[in-house]
Structures are given as structure tokens and as C-alpha cells.
Amino acid sequence: MQTPEPLGGARPTSRDVARAAGVSQATVSLVLGDKWRGRVSERTAEVVREAARSLGYRPNLAARNLRLGHTRTALLVVPALTNEFFARVYTGAATVAARHGFGVVLYPSPDGVGPAKDPFASARAALDGVIASSMASDALKAFRGTDLPLVMLDSDPADSGAAAHVNLDIADGMRQVTDHLLALGHRHFVHLASAVTSWTFDVRAAALTEALAGVSVRTVRAPLDVHGAMAATERALAAPGPRPTALVCDDDILAAGACKALRRLGLRVPEDVSVTGFDDLALATAVEPELTTVSLPAERIGERGMAALLAVLSGEPPQPDDLPVTLVPRGSSGPAPAS
Amino acid sequence: MQTPEPLGGARPTSRDVARAAGVSQATVSLVLGDKWRGRVSERTAEVVREAARSLGYRPNLAARNLRLGHTRTALLVVPALTNEFFARVYTGAATVAARHGFGVVLYPSPDGVGPAKDPFASARAALDGVIASSMASDALKAFRGTDLPLVMLDSDPADSGAAAHVNLDIADGMRQVTDHLLALGHRHFVHLASAVTSWTFDVRAAALTEALAGVSVRTVRAPLDVHGAMAATERALAAPGPRPTALVCDDDILAAGACKALRRLGLRVPEDVSVTGFDDLALATAVEPELTTVSLPAERIGERGMAALLAVLSGEPPQPDDLPVTLVPRGSSGPAPAS
DNA sequence: CCTCGCACGTTATACGTAAAACCTCGGCCG
DNA sequence: CGGCCGAGGTTTTACGTATAACGTGCGAGG
Numbered sequence A, B: 001m002q003t004p005e006p007l008g009g010a011r012p013t014s015r016d017v018a019r020a021a022g023v024s025q026a027t028v029s030l031v032l033g034d035k036w037r038g039r040v041s042e043r044t045a046e047v048v049r050e051a052a053r054s055l056g057y058r059p060n061l062a063a064r065n066l067r068l069g070h071t072r073t074a075l076l077v078v079p080a081l082t083n084e085f086f087a088r089v090y091t092g093a094a095t096v097a098a099r100h101g102f103g104v105v106l107y108p109s110p111d112g113v114g115p116a117k118d119p120f121a122s123a124r125a126a127l128d129g130v131i132a133s134s135m136a137s138d139a140l141k142a143f144r145g146t147d148l149p150l151v152m153l154d155s156d157p158a159d160s161g162a163a164a165h166v167n168l169d170i171a172d173g174m175r176q177v178t179d180h181l182l183a184l185g186h187r188h189f190v191h192l193a194s195a196v197t198s199w200t201f202d203v204r205a206a207a208l209t210e211a212l213a214g215v216s217v218r219t220v221r222a223p224l225d226v227h228g229a230m231a232a233t234e235r236a237l238a239a240p241g242p243r244p245t246a247l248v249c250d251d252d253i254l255a256a257g258a259c260k261a262l263r264r265l266g267l268r269v270p271e272d273v274s275v276t277g278f279d280d281l282a283l284a285t286a287v288e289p290e291l292t293t294v295s296l297p298a299e300r301i302g303e304r305g306m307a308a309l310l311a312v313l314s315g316e317p318p319q320p321d322d323l324p325v326t327l328v329p330r331g332s333s334g335p336a337p338a339s
Numbered sequence C: 001c002c003t004c005g006c007a008c009g010t011t012a013t014a015c016g017t018a019a020a021a022c023c024t025c026g027g028c029c030g
Numbered sequence D: 001c002g003g004c005c006g007a008g009g010t011t012t013t014a015c016g017t018a019t020a021a022c023g024t025g026c027g028a029g030g
Helices: A013-022 A024-030 A042-055 A061-068 A082-098 A137-143 A170-183 A199-211 A226-239 A252-264 A296-311 B014-021 B023-030 B041-056 B061-068 B084-098 B139-142 B170-183 B199-211 B226-238 B254-265 B298-313
Strands: A074-080 A103-108 A129-133 A150-151 A164-168 A188-194 A215-222 A247-248 A274-276 A294-295 A321-323 A325-326 B072-079 B103-108 B129-133 B150-153 B163-170 B187-196 B215-220 B248-249 B275-276 B293-295 B321-323 B326-327
Touching: A013 A024, A013 A042, A024 B139, A042 B023, A061 B061, A074 A082, A074 A296, A082 A103, A082 A129, A082 A296, A082 B103, A103 B084, A103 B103, A129 A137, A129 A296, A129 B254, A137 A150, A150 A296, A164 A170, A164 A296, A164 B199, A170 A199, A170 A274, A170 A294, A170 A325, A188 A199, A188 A226, A188 A252, A199 A215, A226 A247, A226 A252, A226 B061, A252 A274, A294 B150, A321 B226, A321 B321, A325 B321, B014 B023, B014 B041, B072 B084, B072 B298, B084 B103, B084 B298, B129 B139, B129 B298, B139 B150, B150 B298, B163 B170, B170 B199, B170 B248, B170 B275, B170 B326, B187 B199, B187 B226, B187 B254, B199 B215, B215 B226, B226 B248, B226 B254, B248 B254, B254 B275, B298 B321
Parallel strands: A074 A103, A074 A129, A129 A150, A150 A164, A164 A321, A188 A215, A188 A247, A247 A274, B072 B103, B072 B129, B129 B150, B150 B163, B163 B321, B187 B215, B187 B248, B248 B275
Antiparallel strands: A294 A325, B293 B326
């Protein structure tokens, strides 16, 4: 009937819709907000809906958020978006968010641990809460002392700044890895550890040394990329003493690099050296041999994190939540060589 | 001086700051908005800033957005966040956005998450514009006919719905690949193509068939994962006729799968069969042999896309923008076998 | 001495929405 | 017949901010 498209200048407002439908703005708000049962006749409601449709009306979210006092959006803080794990966490969080009419905006922390000068300015959306995954505690200080509830994922549960915690049983994962390798007869280990420090890596290290008490284990650190892992692996094998037969890596990327380095040194995986990863990225089944690794429920921790935030926002006291992880034995690990 | 933390109920508003500083709300807005030169004395400004700091004041973005009529945030629509390429596009876009006081919120299109019923509802932020990367044209119809400017990246430049286009010279990339392989003596090709269709893959196919006119080439389609690629590769090699010596893949993931499948068939890469990828993901150097592939300036296309959107928003007519891509020869391609 | 302009603020208003409070009219019951 | 009630709306207000429009002294110039 009227202008079919909101072309040209300004977007139509609810008042424009009201005018077109011959009702007041309040009625439009009622109808479009689905709160009109018993307050507006079915016929009028339909007229309003039709007017809105023909004008191409979309509510102004800024105005709505201002009026409502909340925004139904959460901020997800992650160390690095290029890591598949965090993309999956996001997916999980966004899924349950959508189910509750929430949105999720991402904030890849600059530099992973950097001093986030102003997270609020860069995540320009007005927020209801914050979820942080695998972040160092002090990288989140900008969110402390605000009124925003903070849910921490895969982080130190002793951190009291968070309104809720959801964790992965990382320690158990590492225990499963070591049990697996010990059962295969391995007695000389190298721990290829991540050079970036965070709770999740600290736990891996602690669990490993505890599970391997009394067994020969050597630690080498590497940045989280293939070339760093290769260099570190070469260093580790160049060290004096008996040659390690098992290489436990903090991450699949490190494991992939380790495999490459070993092969260049003329060693076969897993016949001469077994290698294990962590995280079960797509990479784990792309390389050869496929990596024995620990599968983490990435989507699920995102889902649970969002659910926890929603619980906090509705005033429920959230209980601590721990998710199990599972060892996936594949081709990169095998029996320790005879001698 | 006053309450050091905004604990308890409501967040402090600019009016609270004004009260604490003994000035009017307008003055607070002036000072904090950095528009006070010659309107407010340096001393008063400092008092205001101190009051804001001690109250922990953060401006209400919803109110600001409403007042200003824009939000300085853009929506980035991508097919799948777990693909490293898009994470990098995001990074580039977010970088130049931040430089201009803009934010970027992500919308991984319905393929990844739930029903796409209303992109505006799920990306709850109020938006100034939309950037879509590698999206099929009809997946964006929700953004057409709105007042939001749309910038398309890596998409059909003939699409007139977009206010600006930024593209990669994909065709040239594929030409470089075929030139490389032809120079190595290859004459029997297989094109391992993506089963998902989009402009970027159509161009790869078209460029390949054009560059290989008169040469034996067979096309097999596979979903974008390692196992799909393996199955497709086996199918391709089981076909009658002379054995292909070069496998051109639409994507590094496909290439990695192809390498695995070939090895299982007892064929060596690159001695028996050469394999090439596309995109130059981290995966390309994680597998062995490392993949010959085409490196795409992912961050840069994100940067240019955001710059184009900013240009459109300030009324400048944006010119079409094409970014070069480069072949990176690595270990997975070599001379065609003798016979 | 009047007035002009500048330095320094303040008052008032609008942005678009949601919802509380308020109207109006007809029917029905006591 | 008076009053009450419910259906179907409308009027009004508030959310917090940015900024246009409007004072108000005071020093200087005519």
C-alpha cells in the first residue's frame, strides 16, 4: 500500500507503523512485542503486523536496549580466534544463546594475554555479561569490579572473581594419556609443553609430573606452532641420556610438529617414538599417522558456559560444572621399542 | 572519594558523575566526549574526569547509540567460523575497525548454527553495516532491501546488491597452479572440487578448465573435510583410463585428505602423484609433505572490506578492489613421473 | 558608560521503544 | 438506574546520552 521499501533516508519507526495502521505507537509496541493478548483485538493486531511488514519495519535495537535496561548479549573473550577450539566454544555458546534470544559477540583478546586497553570500547555492544575461555586471570581485570557477571571457562576454579566456572577435566585427560603410554611399556618421556602459560597448560604439566612420578621425564617448551614444535623436538632429542620413546604434547599442533621433526631425524612414529596430542583438532586426523589425542567437548563447554551465565542473570546460584574428556587412541602411539 | 565501586544495584550514569563533580550532566558529556576545548576550563574537566573514575563510570552504549543514530559496529557474515580463513578475515576487519572506533560482531551463517530465522535478532547489536565473506548471494537476501550498506568479499562482482566489492584474484591463483604443474610435465589431472558451491569455488573450477583446455582433466567433488576428500580421491583413482599424475584440490583440507588416501593406495607424493591445495592454512605446513598451495591474503581482505564499508558510510564512492594471491611451491608437487 | 564578545557553563530537547497509568464505551448485575 | 467490569485501546513517561540553544559574568573597546 504505502512505500514498499524504506529506501532513501530514515528507517521507519514504530510511530510510522502506527500512523500507517491508524493506531497509537503503544499499540504497535504491544502487538509486535507479542504482549497484546486481551489488550488488542485480533483484527487490529493483523492490521499492525501488515503495516509493519509493508514498511519493512525493524525495531531500533539501541532504543529497545535503552528502554529495557539490558541487551541480551554476552561477550565471549578468547585468546585467539584462529584456534579451532575457540571457534567451537563460540559455536556452542551461540547455539544456546540463540535458544534464549541472546546474542554473543566475540572479543579475541589482543595478543592472547595483552592488557586489553579497553574491551568495552572495542566490543562496542552494550553487554549483559561476559564469558571468558582459557584466559589468564589477570587479563580479565578490566571486567572485574564492573557490574557484569563473569563466567570463566577452562580456568582456575580457585579464582573467586567469577560468578561461575565451567571446567574440563584436563588433569584426567593427561592421566589417561600417561596410563595409555605406560601400559604400552614406555619409560622415557618428553613433555612438549606450550610456551604460553595459562591454567589449562599448568594443569597438564602438573598432572603429567604427578602421574609420571619416578619415571624419566624431560620438559621442553615451544610456541604454539608447527615450526616452534619442530625446533623444540630437535632440542629434546639432542639432549644427552637415553633416547625418549614417548613424546607427550600439550596440543595437537605441537604433536604434528613433533612428528615432522622426528621423521626428519630418521625416526618412525610410532615404531621408534610415540607421540600424543591434546584437543583433538581437525588437524589430528589430517596428518599421518593420525594423532592419539584427548578429545575435548569444545561446543559443550561453550553451551554450559552460556547456560551458566543465563542462570546467573536470572539470579540462580550456579553450581560448579566439570566436563569429562576422553582419550582417543590413534596411530601415533604404539608399544615402546624393545631395547 | 565517594563509593569506589558501583557495587550493588544500578550503574552510575553521567548524571551521577555530574552530581559528584558539582557540574551539569551536559558538562560531563562534553568532557568525556572530548569536545570541551574552549567550552570548559581545564580544572573543571579534571574534576569531572576524576569523578567519573572514582565512580567507575562507563557510558551506556545503548543510550549513546540511540542518541547518535548509529552504532559504529558492523556485522561480519561468514559461512563457518571453524575455518581458519574466516577467523583471519575477522581479525583483519576488526583491526581496521578498531582504528576507527568501530566494532565487529560475527554472524556465522546458518550452516554452522541453528536456524537463520532472523539474522538481526541473533546478532542483537544495532548495526551500521554488513560485510559478508564468501557467501552465496541468496544467503544474504535478508540484508537486501534494508538500509544497511552491504560489502561483499570474495563474491561474484556482478552482484549489484552490494555497495562495494573486494575480491581475491582466485582465477589467477588457479592459473598459477596449473602453470606450475604443466611446467613440471603433468598432463593427466584430477580436480578435487568442493561439494559446497559458492562463487569462489566456481571461479576455481572455471579457471582450471580454461587453463587446462585440451588436457585430460577429471572432476570429483568432496565435502570439505579430510574423510570426504579421502573417499573422493579413492573414487578418482579407481576410474578407468590413464592414472592421473596431478591432483588439484580446491582447498588445503581436501589436499591433506588426498595425500593420505594416495599413500594408503601405495602411491608416493610427489614422486608418483603431485597434489596442490588452496588457501595456505596452517595445516599446509603441518602435514608431510608440506603442501604446494595458493596463499590468500585473508587478513588483508578483511581490512579492505572494513575500509570499503567505512568509505561507503562516509558517502565516498568505493572503487572495486582486487587483491593478488601467490602460489607457494612446497613439497607436495614435483615433476611428473617418467612414463 | 554601554555594549560586545569570549570563556565557561547550564537548560532543554530529541533519539525510539516499552510499559504503566489512564481513558471510553457497552453490557450486565443488583 | 447506578455502578462495576472488561475489552480495546490511548496518553504519558522514562531509559541515558549528545548537543543545540541559551544564559552570565567580566574585560575591553568605542
